[in-house]
Amino acid sequence: MICFIENMLLQIHISPTNIRRVELPQRPQSVDQLKSFLSEKCQLENGDFLIQFEDLDFNNELCNLNDINELPAEKATLKLLWEEVCPSQGVAGDSNSVSSLDTASMPSCHSGDQSPESSVLRNLRSAEKWPSTFNIPTFPLDVELRLRKANEVYQQTNKPLNVSREMKSQILDKIVQAIFDIKAYPDAYEIQSVASCLVQKHPCLTEPGKRTGWDGWVMSIKFKLGNYRAKLKEAGCSELSVNCKRKSCEGMVERPYMKKPKRAEVNFLPDHPEGHTEDSLEEVRLAMINEMKKKKKDLTVIHRQMQETFSLRRKEVVEIQPLVEEIRERWPGLFLKEEICMEFSRIFNVDLLRVN
Template sequence: MLLRIYISDANVRRFLLIEVPTSVDQLKTLLEEKLQLKKGFELQFEDPDFDNALCNLHSIDELPAEKAVLRVVWAIEPSSSVQDISDASSVSSLDTASRSSSFGSIQSPTNLRSVAQWPSPFDVPTFSLDVELRLQKANEIYKETKKPLNVRRDMKSEILNKLAQTIFEIKAYPDACEIESVASALVQKHPCLTEPGAGSGWDGWMMSIKFKLGNYRAKLRDAGCSEVNINRKRERGQVEGLKGRMKKSKRAEVNFLPDHPAGQSDESLEKERVSIVEETRKKRIDATLVRQKMEATFSLRRKEVVEVEPLVEEIRERWPALFYEDEVIPFPMQVCLVLSVPFMYFILLFFYYYLFQDTDAEDNYTKYVKIGIVSLLKDDVAAAASLPDVTNIAIILEEAVVLRDIADLPTAFAYLFGLLYSINMEYPKELKYTFEAMQKIFMDLGGSCSARVQSLKIKLC
């Protein structure tokens, strides 16, 4: 049996079971040994009888016969390390001891996308039983005669609908290369669907998938899906001056604008937001509680920063924990971006590097700075000929220091990109190509590059 196991948002593994265990406990023990997993987790599986909805695994017999998708659900989350954080509110430290008992009513979002990056190769989903039987028989015929299947209209509709749903769970707006990878994987898995002619064999499937995905987004828009509804076109007669269309995500974000978790509303999540603010005002903060509540209110926060577009200071007032270091770095778990590791391994060509003396007033070096990374240097005239002694690194957004006491420059860049996503801030106009190059070349995030960045990429490669 072939298993696809989601250990975490950024860790998805393939695992081949030579011999199927007789019980779920044996399967968990096997996964602990082979995948080096800690104890304290449960298993869920995608149930094909319910459109691959997740169900708790209680018996091995519940798994599909040949291939299955499992998700590891941690019963007890690993505690984070205690670290000192200094911010504008002068919060002294975080207490990660025990989770508050009042947290029992908080539920983690269940509708956030769970794929860290676009899968390569794309995992073609299992279709309905009748379609799978037809494809299986047609594949056998194609293997012997090279005669492709004459796909019936209802069968093609079933295939495209299932592909559109699977694609949207990963990314709402895939680029052309990603759509091609889906069409290619489909034909490779089911050779009988190969299109005759001199082309790739899946060009027609590419176009069909593209249009079907557009139709699927239209249905979701009519149903009230936030992520596609935010990209509505300007309607005739709309009041001039109002935004008729907002840009879709272009930074490889996975959860650009998710809907609220089931059973949650603006009002219920607003109460949780208020409780986060109250917790951050304490001298010793329960970091575990804050982290879980921030995760639970993710959809409300994204709705606010994307639709309302408040100033950074307004966001800091309403979401102070968003600017903590341990909240900025875990955000790849939610939006599936990997920031810090790539920056540790190449020489930074960077921008907006402000040097200032430790006697400078903060208003002086933050004035007129929309986005910047600043370094506080030790005022030592004798050491002028040597490398500067950096005593502090901080990030400025909209003329305010939002994060300070950062360990090094690569980490500061990682935090900066995390903050830009978290508050949905546009890249500076005069530096948009620099940011794009950082994102799409060095960090390998996002789809196709602009012509200028693509030219640079070709030269570097």
């Protein structure tokens, strides 16, 4: 039995599109008691999760909750993270990943056991905004060992590491992948923050004679990121394929026609969920229209269909740019109050009702 001290109101982020309001009759006395309550209240199958909270002392940045006294007194926003282990990956060091998942996707790692909604969630970015401190990824083991020894030497002699071309390529590969997971087109100051964090974590990579010590890394990351985008575009990544050259009105000159995400758009043009094509998603869209015509609508079914067809809807909005009436005709479910909020959350990873 859980003992409480005082009332509390929580907003629980289980996944980017599964955000719940939970009222506690009283305040829990420990983090374990809070986990137990959330598992029961939100019907979470896997109770082994990490709780993060918005820390008021650090401009609402997320922090791990280790002490229940760190929570605000009356209201708090929490985010749940699970450590999901997938033995089928078969690569030591890469089999563990911490991610925010929907209840339907836990704890199995097999695609046959996952719902359409969880498949869509894996296809979307989860970061709400560029982190204040970029998390430098772990590099291949041989690179990490060299950096560790070189950092020790740098601490004693201030002698930087002479980075080989192969080693630099391995470092940049990991960094640009981590950048793309957050943003396809980062701003100049964001790339600078990555280079700065890289040198702070590995001082041996400081460039001698440079004004900041990481100016060269900024240029290297920019070029590597551009090459990485080119590879993804060639592979068929929707968010990048939309940025292609099209003929002008005269039909003579080709001009770049760029359709980049706005600053706050996290999921601008995602690829279709695994196992889906435009034809299969079109069938789901038609089923959604039929459900909307019913006198007694099943909002749960409509939400699942809207979630599943998000990539198809974004493709139409970005590439075709239809009129509002055309969108209303093709996507009537989008004009439900609940789905307006959910669509905003899918694109921006922000709760519309909490935006000031």
